[in-house]
Amino acid sequence: MDSFQQIRAPNLGIAKDSLIRARAGLSYALLEATSNGHCALPLETLIENTQKLLGIDSSLVKLAIEKEIESKTIVCDLIEDKPCIFLTSYHWGDNNSQELIPEIEQKLSIRLADNQKEAIIKALSKRLMVITGGPGTGKTTLVKALLKLLELKKLNVKLCATTGRAAKRLSETTGLEATTIHRLLEINSSGGGFKYNQDNRLICDYLIVDESSMIDVNLFYALIKALPNHIGLLLVGDVDQLPSVGAGQVLKEIISSNIITTVRLNQIFHFY
Numbered sequence: 001m002d003s004f005q006q007i008r009a010p011n012l013g014i015a016k017d018s019l020i021r022a023r024a025g026l027s028y029a030l031l032e033a034t035s036n037g038h039c040a041l042p043l044e045t046l047i048e049n050t051q052k053l054l055g056i057d058s059s060l061v062k063l064a065i066e067k068e069i070e071s072k073t074i075v076c077d078l079i080e081d082k083p084c085i086f087l088t089s090y091h092w093g094d095n096n097s098q099e100l101i102p103e104i105e106q107k108l109s110i111r112l113a114d115n116q117k118e119a120i121i122k123a124l125s126k127r128l129m130v131i132t133g134g135p136g137t138g139k140t141t142l143v144k145a146l147l148k149l150l151e152l153k154k155l156n157v158k159l160c161a162t163t164g165r166a167a168k169r170l171s172e173t174t175g176l177e178a179t180t181i182h183r184l185l186e187i188n189s190s191g192g193g194f195k196y197n198q199d200n201r202l203i204c205d206y207l208i209v210d211e212s213s214m215i216d217v218n219l220f221y222a223l224i225k226a227l228p229n230h231i232g233l234l235l236v237g238d239v240d241q242l243p244s245v246g247a248g249q250v251l252k253e254i255i256s257s258n259i260i261t262t263v264r265l266n267q268i269f270h271f272y
Contacts, residue, residue, distance in 0.1 A: 017056055022064035025054040030074065030087050039127075039230055040084040040091070043076065089205070090230040097124045097149060104148045116142045119263040120149060126261045127232055130212075130254060132239045133265030139236055140173050142265070143208060146234070147174055155205040160184045162214040170210045181209070181219055185226055196226040206232040213237035213251045220250045 015021070029049045033041050041049070043065075050061045065085065068074045075091040076083055101117055112120070116138055123129050123146055133139055150157050159178035161167040170178040184202070185194035196202050207227065209215070212235040215223075227233065239252050255262050 016054075017060060019060070019064060019067065021054065022050070022056060022060050023068055025050050025056075026061070026064050026068055027073070027087075029053055030085065034087065034090060034229060040077070040079065040086040042079075043083040043085055046085050097121055100149055100152055101145075103152075104145050107148060108144060110141060110145065112141070112145060113138065113267050115263065115265060115267065116145070119265070120146050122261055122263060123232070123234055124149065124153075128235075128260055129233070130235045130237075130251065130260055130262040131265065132213075132237060132251070132255065132262065134238055134240060134268075136268045137265035138267065139238075139265060143170075143210070143234075143236060144174055146208075147176065150206055156203070157206045157208065158184065158202070158204040159208050159210070161210040162219075163211065166211040166214075178210070181215070181223055185222060194222055194226065197222070198225040200226075201228045202226050202231075203228070204231060206234070208234045208236065210236050213239050213241065213249075215250045217250060 026046070029046060030041065032049075046065070047058055047061045050056075050064075051058055054061075065074070065076075069076055072088055075086045075088055077086060077091060078084070098121060101112065101120065105111055119129075119131055119142055123131075131139060131142060147157060157176075159167075159170055159174065159176055160181050160183075161170050161178060162181060164180055167178045167180050167183075182194075185196045187193075188195050209223075214237070224233075235251060235254070237251050239255055254260050
């Protein structure tokens, strides 16, 4: 029985004030929000919406929220100091990421620097993030560790880069498939533009874009239009090298805005 059927409880012999019905109504209200482009709802808004949907008391809705949090179906987190409720698949909280780092280091036979660990934790708590740094500062190692963490969390991850050469290098260093942004979006040969766009979104939970200093405005606009609402996006690149070929220095401007979380790696690693 799906959530819609469960909220029609009186017609199905389920009590109107059933906790099962309240929990189903909660899920339905959050799914409705995601279909309207929202990744979360303020706690009070969710309680109000669920009350209206089911015609039940707020105390029952609050109990349902507690039970759903306990079962890890939903997550409560702060947005601008206000408690908000996410469906778990739409939440990028760090959860147990910190505890998993030693396991990742062991699996990859590496030792992460403090700022690399910081970047990994932030990457799982921010929907959009930038990692920048010069050659030898550990960007590739950080990406490999992050990928292992995303694998442990069973997330669908895609890798891309601005050029075929960069995509090949990313694939070789990570052992995973990587493509150019153009191939990721798939050029629509018949009607122009890309196959994946605002009307046909990419299917993935997390996207890593390497050599992102080379992205121009038009390509970045096409990319973000094709992203699903719940996705996490990581831009990786050396902002001091490889400027974009087309108009606009997207990565540089994003960093300069001071709006998007940015981790600048500055420790040089020597390999012998």
